[in-house]
Structures are given as structure tokens and as C-alpha cells.
Amino acid sequence: MSQWPEWLPLNSGLRPLFPYGAPQVPAEAVLNTNENPFPISAALAKAIASRVEIVATNLNRYPERDATTLRAGLAAFINSLSQSAVTVDNIWAANGSNEIIQSLFLAFGEKGAIGFTPSYSMHPLIARVTQTGWIDGQRRADFSLDIALAKEEIAQANPALTFITTPNNPTGSSITIAEIAELAQVVPGLLVVDEAYAEFSDEISAVTLITQYPNVVVIRTMSKAFSFAGARLGYLVADKAVIDSLFLVRLPYHLSALTQAAAEVALEYRDELLGNVAALIKNREWVESELKKLHLSVIPSKANFLLFSGFDIPAPILWKSLLDAGVLIRDVGLSGYLRVTIGTEADNKLFIQALTKIIADRESTKK
Numbered sequence: 001m002s003q004w005p006e007w008l009p010l011n012s013g014l015r016p017l018f019p020y021g022a023p024q025v026p027a028e029a030v031l032n033t034n035e036n037p038f039p040i041s042a043a044l045a046k047a048i049a050s051r052v053e054i055v056a057t058n059l060n061r062y063p064e065r066d067a068t069t070l071r072a073g074l075a076a077f078i079n080s081l082s083q084s085a086v087t088v089d090n091i092w093a094a095n096g097s098n099e100i101i102q103s104l105f106l107a108f109g110e111k112g113a114i115g116f117t118p119s120y121s122m123h124p125l126i127a128r129v130t131q132t133g134w135i136d137g138q139r140r141a142d143f144s145l146d147i148a149l150a151k152e153e154i155a156q157a158n159p160a161l162t163f164i165t166t167p168n169n170p171t172g173s174s175i176t177i178a179e180i181a182e183l184a185q186v187v188p189g190l191l192v193v194d195e196a197y198a199e200f201s202d203e204i205s206a207v208t209l210i211t212q213y214p215n216v217v218v219i220r221t222m223s224k225a226f227s228f229a230g231a232r233l234g235y236l237v238a239d240k241a242v243i244d245s246l247f248l249v250r251l252p253y254h255l256s257a258l259t260q261a262a263a264e265v266a267l268e269y270r271d272e273l274l275g276n277v278a279a280l281i282k283n284r285e286w287v288e289s290e291l292k293k294l295h296l297s298v299i300p301s302k303a304n305f306l307l308f309s310g311f312d313i314p315a316p317i318l319w320k321s322l323l324d325a326g327v328l329i330r331d332v333g334l335s336g337y338l339r340v341t342i343g344t345e346a347d348n349k350l351f352i353q354a355l356t357k358i359i360a361d362r363e364s365t366k367k
């Protein structure tokens with residue numbers, strides 16, 4: 001059974017698929033896509049507008065194709081966070097890290113990829129769209145990564161790309177730099193470390209491994225800690241040979257002059273933008289303790305979200321009850337679990353109040 005008309009020559013691999021669709025519905029507290037709840041400051045918004053005004057006078061011309069200024073800025077940013085010494089030649093920038101992931105599959109996907117489930121659902125989905133073979137590796141029952149088992153599965157799959165997400169989405173759990181190095185020594189192709197939430201974590205970034213292990217490639221994004229999801233800016237830190245390969249698969253002028261300008265200005269305000277990270281970590285600790293007071297289980301998280309379980313209501317029903325109360329969180333399709341993004345204090349209070357009431361109402365109907 002297919003939703004597609006017979007005459008449409010849609011690729012067979014795409015026929016059973018549905019478009020990515022985290023619900024974008026209005027809610028009082030939007031806690032479903034791990035965005036930063038704090039908007040950029042008025043000063044930064046103004047600085048972006050002024051830069052865009054200048055760039056706009058030149059929009060009759062194609063943008064700077066290699067985004068050299070922006071990539072140099074990203075290199076400096078990474079070096080300041082990780083005491084690394086990467087240069088513009090080690091950075092690739094694109095329209096969100098999703099485009100980075102797509103480019104990796106286009107350039108390196110021929111011999112397939114492996115990831116460890118549950119993890120970021122876009123990895124296998126983009127693999128499928130690019131006709132890259134994908135293997136679902138296993139995690140332990142508590143969703144932590146079993147490195148010994150992962151090594152066995154990698155050896156068996158012999159993939160070109162091994163995906164590790166740390167801190168992992170949707171669980172929030174992370175692995176250590178020593179464990180990443182252990183995997184880098186055994187993967188047959190590239191070890192792709194998706195660090196979308198790295199700024200929230202106290203683990204050492206895998207960018208520090210690239211000099212020793214040139215097969216380590218690290219995906220970062222401005223969408224989460226940086227409060228910049230709407231601008232669409234993701235980037236890759238890798239050996240020069242990896243970056244050079246991506247020039248083969250990128251579309252010409254893929255990164256708009258407006259995007260480049262906005263991201264360059266945002267990097268100039270990085271201290272202000274990352275200033276919210278500490279507050280979000282504190283808020284995460286508060287939400288975690290409140291969830292535990294409700295006798296729920298929470299996976300320890302080093303990101304800006306929590307995966308929780310232990311409620312005796314089916315997850316889709318609890319999700320809908322919360323939405324009816326004005327709180328949009330995420331049903332990630334794991335039976336018995338829901339994921340909540342950490343918001344402002346007001347968002348988090350609304351979430352905990354709504355959840356407390358739903359659970360109490362449920363208890364009283366059971367009596």
C-alpha cells in the first residue's frame with residue numbers, strides 16, 4: 001500500500017518513507033526539539049541586521065563559495081573551547097549539521113554506515129535518502145553504549161562510516177574521550193562523532209583526537225547551545241583530506257551570503273550566546289530532581305534535555321495530555337519514555353506542574 005500515484009517515478013527506497021515531522025504546534029512551553037529557549041539579545045539581533053544590510057547590497061552576486069571567513073571564525077571558536085589548533089582547512093560549514101551528515105553520506109557512504117540505537121533518528125533517515133546502507137547497532141538495556149559490543153558490531157559490518165552521538169540524543173548520556181579514542185583505533189573508515197550538544201557537556205571534545213586519529217570527524221552545530229537554530233548553521237571539524245572530499249559533493253554556493261553573515265556576527269557574540277549554557281544546566285538539574293520526586297526514572301544527561309520513564313500511562317497519551325495543558329514535549333517512539341527539552345524556569349515549572357497534575361489525576365481514578 002502506497003500513498004504515491006503509480007505514474008510517479010519516485011525512487012523505490014523513498015516510497016515507504018514519511019517526511020521528517022516533529023510536530024510544530026503552538027504551545028505555551030515548546031520543549032520538543034532541543035532548541036535553546038533564550039532568544040538572542042536585541043544587541044545581537046541589531047548587529048545581524050546591520051551586517052545583513054551591507055551584504056544585501058551585494059546580493060546580485062553569488063556568495064563567497066568557500067565561506068572562508070566564516071570557517072576561519074569557526075576554527076577560532078573551536079580552538080578557544082578545546083585548546084586545539086585547527087585551521088580553516090579543518091572546517092566545513094553547511095545549512096545545519098543535517099546537510100553535513102548528507103554530504104558525508106554522499107562522499108563516503110558507498111560501503112555503508114552503522115550507528116547505535118536509540119540515537120539521532122536523522123542519521124539512518126538521511127542514509128536511506130542518499131541510498132547509503134545503514135546498520136542499527138545495539139546499546140545496553142539502559143541505553144548506554146557497550147564499547148566492546150560496538151567494536152564487534154563494527155568489525156562485522158565493516159562500514160565506511162561509524163556514527164557516535166555524544167551526548168547522545170534522545171538519551172542525553174555521553175561516552176568518554178578514551179572510549180572515542182578506543183573506537184577510532186578500530187573503525188575501518190571514518191568515526192563520525194556527532195557533538196550537537198557538546199557545549200552542555202564537561203567531556204573533552206573529540207576534536208582533540210583529530211591530529212592523532214585523522215579518521216575522526218566531528219559534527220557541531222549552532223542550533224542548540226548557540227541559540228541559532230533558525231539560521232541553519234552546522235559545521236564539521238576534520239582532517240583536511242576529509243574537508244577536501246566534501247568540496248566534491250557540495251552544491252555550488254550552498255551557503256547563502258545571508259547565512260554566512262549572520263553566523264559570522266553570532267560568533268563575535270559567542271560569550272553572550274554561550275552564557276545561557278550554565279543556566280540551562282542548572283535548570284536541567286532542577287527538572288531532573290522534580291521528575292525524581294514524582295518517582296520517575298531519568299537517564300543522567302549531559303545535554304539540554306532529559307529522557308524519562310516510569311509513568312504508567314502510555315507515552316503517546318501522556319504526551320497528548322501535556323500538550324492539552326500547553327506543554328509540547330517529544331515522543332521519540334521509545335515505548336514507555338518521553339523526552340523533554342530544558343526550557344526557561346517558567347517553561348520548566350509549567351511542565352512539572354502539568355505532569356504532576358496528570359499523574360495525580362491518574363492516581364485518583366485508580367483508587
Ligand SMILES: *Cc1c(COP(=O)(O)O)cnc(C)c1O
Nearest residue numbers: 096097098120169196221223234
Ligand atoms: C539537533 C541535532 C542536530 C542538529 O541539526 P542541525 O541541522 O544542525 O539543526 C544534529 N545532531 C543531533 C544529534 C541533534 O540532536
